[in-house]
Amino acid sequence: ARFSKPFASWSIVPSWDETPMEQLFSRGLEGEYFDNMTLSGTPRATRTDEKIDFEWEGAPISGIGPDNFSVRYRGVLRARTSGTHRFYLTSDDGARMFIDGKLVIDAWYDHGPTTEICSCEMEAGREYEVVVEYYEHTNSATLRLGCIEPKDFDAERLVQMARKGSSAAAVCVSFPTESGEEVEVKIGTSFINFEQARRNLCSEIGDKSFEQLLSDTGEAWEEALGKIRIETSETNREIFYTALQRCMLLPRDITEQGYHYSAFNGKIMPGVMYTDFSLWDTFRSLHPLLVLLEPDRVNAMIEALLNSYDEGGWIPKWPSPGYSNIMHGTHGDAVIADAYVKGLRNYDERKALEAMMKNATTKGTGHYVARVGILDFIRLGYVPTDKYGESAIRTLEFSYDDFCIAQMARAMGDGELYGRMMARAMNYINILDPETRMVRGRNSDGQWRDAKDPSISGWAQGSDRDRETYFRNITLFVPHDVQGLANFMGGNKALEEYLDYFFDNDFYYVGDEYSMHSPYLYNFIGKAWKTQRTIRRLLDYNFTNDSWGLPGNDDCGQMSSWYVMGAMGFYPVCPGIPAYQIGSPVVDRLELSLANGKTFTLIAENNSPENVYIQSAELNGKPYTKCWISHDDIMDGGTLVLRMGSRPNRKWGASAEDILPSVSAPAGE
Template sequence: MKKNKYLFSFCALVLWIVSCETKNQQEDDVTAKDQIQHIDTRIGTKSWSGKSTLSQAELPQGHVYPGVGLPFAMTQITPQTTTKDIPYWWENEKIQGFRSTHYPNGASMSEYGSLTIMPLVGELKTTPEDRASSFSHGSELAQPHYYSIILDDYDIKAELTAVSKAKFLQFTFPKSNASHIVIDNPMAHGYFRVNPEKNEIEGYTDNTGRKGNKGYTGREFASYFVAKFSKPFEDFALVAKPDLSSTIELFPDGFRGEFYNNMELSGKPNLQRIDSSIDFEWSGAPASTINTDLFSVRYTGELIAKQSGQHTFYVTSDDGVRLFVNDTLVIDSWVNRGATTDDFSMNLKAGESYKIKIEYYDYYGGGTLKFGCAQPASLNASKLMQMAINGAEASAVHVSFKTEEDEKVQVKIGTSFINIAQARKNLESEINHWDFEKTAQATKEAWNKALEKIQIEGSEDQKKIFYTALQRSLLLPRNITEDGYHYSAFNGKVMPGMMYTDFSIWDTFRSEHPLLILLEPERVSEMITALLNSYDEGGWMPKWPSPGYSNIMHGTHADAVVADAYIKGIRDYDTEKAFGAMLKNGTTPGTGHYVARVGIIDYQKLGYVPTDRYGESAIRTLEFAYDDYCIAQMANAMGKEAVYKEYIKRSLYYINFLDPETKLVRGRNADGSWRSATDPSISGWAYGSDKDRENYFRNITLFAPHDVQGLANFMGGDEVLEAYLDHFFENDFYYVGDEYSMHSPYLYNYIGAPWKTQKLIRTLLNENFSSGPGGLPGNEDCGQMSSWYIFGSMGFYPTCPGSPTYQIGSPMFDKVSLKLSNGKQFTIIAHNNSQENVYIQSATLNGKSYTKSWIHHDDIMAGSTLEFEMGPKPNKEWGAKLENRHESVSKPISN
């Protein structure tokens, strides 16, 4: 009996221990599957305040916003603190509404197809500035699936959630006899139709102010919507849109234009002329005597007011613009940017004259300058209500009703780029209920499923930075496919098939797309299919579609995206078509509206892009050579030996733009002569101070990721390149937010000093990223900044996409696990890891000694375990021997 008693007690103890272990394991599993808890989407919404080496042309700002929606969603919804393209800035003190947005998160681009909705009580105010409410960041909750805020001026709690093409808003009102909701297009105007019987508003917002779409597609790129309300309307009406048709009548003498072949309006004008209106889109030069790029114009005119009252001036511009009224600066957007519309309102008196001056500069690509003045509108309330029922173009639409204390009013919005009927269909298919929490939970689960593919062991602060970065890496490009169709911004038609847009490929080929290869390989195939659909519909794979062609940036790095995927075994697309599109990039000049590789004919003939014929000649030459390397690698893998030999030879053309005297890039004319060693015309970014110029000369020189050994040989050997890199980093020429040289911290691996990469990468990660609102040191650039951080903190980086290898850095975390699509897991373990122990002492791969400073993609996909012993002092032998270094460009990489 006593024996049985002890046996029972022992069994109970065992069960209790097992139960505790099971409970702890379950709790760990819950934590591991709820990574969304670590994310704050406001990181990077404030300017970076840390150390930063920058050209004056770019500010250290993340350009991100706290958007809500699924991974790769067609639209997101975000609080709006400004009517500028970037919808949210931390420093702004008021919220103007909640914007359904297509702004590419983290890019210096333009908004398109936006729609903003704002709740308020009391006096009806319809303009964004008038209706804006104070708020406190302390009452904000910003996560990928849910955002909430208290609008202090109205005592309204606003909550947002969203899926891919639909969003769900919930407003908790106070008791009021005058509660309102206003909907508008913050960038221009829209078309609105109210159906009071169904508690619905439908319509579209156009693409006014956006460059490139009307001319390329035949119609403006519009975003259609259907908004369903949970509460009936007691009153509603439109807000009349500005009438710009009479602008010419207000300026009887037209506008005097003075054009300059510089961006500073300096010296004597190269052209003077009178224009009756200012309404231009220049795909080339504005006149035969004016530059295609890098020009400026000053327009002056005299406005004679026809009536008294509030007039609104509108200026749509590409790049920098300023507007003066009676010599007072009223619009100041003297910045390099995509096309957008600025406005300014003031009261004018009938019969009086006003001096108007508009100054504009064009950088590169297409140029846009449009000016209009809207006179006061005079429509009564009855007419505006009838217009709302019938549907009309307007600045805004508003509805009103009474609310009780803490009454929730819900709004569901479906969107489409095809038509209103498809917007309604998208809403019904994605949110066919009125359960706000249900939608928020579904989006949360989708994010957790995506985020749990990488597990890290680190502090809470580290997890906050890491998982916010991972979330940002899973936002773009956006999937705009709707029921198997898409509206094409390349031919203006509704087309069958897959489409993604907002590819910031010049940025994202470097690490964003390689990260997606590891985490989302099926989606990578979809993205490449979308690029090929763009090729079919417009003639080219795009460089920076947002949503259609733009001429932004230099190389055709879709070549790198495709080649990297193909080399790494992702081939679920038309590979022959893809290869043909790449060859077109490498041989054919672009058309009038799409330039592809600028100077490609001269590049093929001379072996470089001549400075006296083309802007950005240095980086074009180096990037064309890298793209040729990618074409060569894909040709080699496809068994196309002749093409491989041709393009691997062309991949070495970068040497032709490196000056044997200075060992830096240097301007070179078509006749082969070198320009001055300090001539800044090689790059539009190299103008400004001497430090600006040297900064870009030194950064661009390092862009030979496919032939680092060749670069070292040119400079005089490994030791010379090592000294160059030492000087480069020690004198703050490196900027982590500048894509030109994002790969450069890893270049020490190629020349026998990997321990310097280890130290440097840990320092850069720790000093340049934080968990606060100013936590990004520069533009997020559609996931590139974040993916650079993700790879770096895990301990390896794809220095040269198109090669199936990754350079090893210094893992920040004790353990990282990647769940691969093939069901296997790649694990990195760093023993004795700490802030001080940043140096690799030794390594093993699957238990066997590993001495290479790089790892092959196949080893990762095999589900291996890479272990490091870390220490406070460098082991200068590990990875440094010649046989353990990365192989040269002319040889295929062996495993």
């Protein structure tokens, strides 16, 4: 940090490092494992560990199942220093902690990944009994114990630490100032080291004033947001551009003058790196939107994913900045395939396909789980519920990711791989239950689980309504074979009735990514007018221009991009297919400035909150009856005119030849 005037005094508040558990628990921590969630009966297994730091994939220990188990750890902590010790207990599902019999952390209930903190005064040399208890209900299993010991520093030591570049929780500086005087502070940051932070300060800010940086930032945002010009009401304008701004925040570039810190191998590496990919969310519409608006950045993001593969062995699922095990599929596959089939190829495509195939064929390491249950998926054609949590959605997502790999293989001319992966892409049918006409868990022996089995989702643990909600939402995640889903249900009419019931009874929630695409599924069965009606209701009702303007978590731009593309009038139901489903635009006119220098224009004539139905359409002056538009049509520029009205035109987009063909081609075709 550089200041515009000298400061009179300064100090730091040092940050304290976590103490290795083996230094506090010299005799380890003895764990007793129970095959129930109540720590009752006789332990089925025991084991002593140096520390508690687990993300269990499958069973935690031989003899105990992956779900509905509990464990009690006991250890003796010998305090090395006197003072306040701070303990951190991270868990997924129920956990509690005792020190000398006193309950100090109580989170004994189902919950998502949560960190509880407590402080305890301890005396140097004294021993304390520490007990940690945990129960796992279903799905993720995480338990981690950490401790920060107290440390004392005198004033001179703090000065020396600051001069040497010690990490700190805060820096305190003071100035003699006149009334109203401003002090300007310029700050440089780096993931690499302090010297790089100083270089970044010079290159990114340098001698520019606060006012100049403010002006430069405004111009940069104007250029970015100006790639889409719209005509609409002022309220819609505010909602649209606020959403578009959020779409451009993440993923973020952490490359520093040609190098990056790698959270995958702990080294400073050459090349580009992006982080904060919320891939389970953002593959759906954020990345397809960036393909249209920021193709150069998309190429760089894919290069970053491949650098992650080189440095850590896998394309990450949710890097922040390193590997995490969040969610189910490996949707870097979808991001890469979608960009590839749309012509973005400024990266090593062979390495990309190699990395995608590793996702599709290789069991994770434990530290990074990749596709949990992938070997059983290959062997059985589905992920078995008796071995893995949330097996139904894993089966559906693995099938979709395999479809994406198939599309890239076909575009690269590998017909054999295309056929093989397309056959696997149809595995989703193996967990669709003919009795309920919805997804349903299956055991390894092929037997169906109970039709109301709450293991369908970690969030479906409440009422029958909660469970039904997730069964119905998850069932619709077959974006790559909508016609196949309709056929399973009994035909297009049956899928139409399913969707009608789904929306009319409020099972749809725009913030639930499983079924974000579902309003557009009517297009695939000749009922485009129902897509138009449904999407406009959702866009107009769920998004506002006030502090409650989003209907839930933005998920790193996914919800905002869902709005932006919906408001523009076309949406990528199935990334990996270079086409977009046409809905009902909120805006009256938009001009999309493309990187190739062309402009795509969409005009919604006679558009209003009441006139949500397409009466007719023209593309470049010629009648257009398709309820979808290809990526090439957009990239070629031109003008799409939609004439809107208050009554549905049930014939527009309804003919079989106007509906995007099914992609469930036979293997090898």
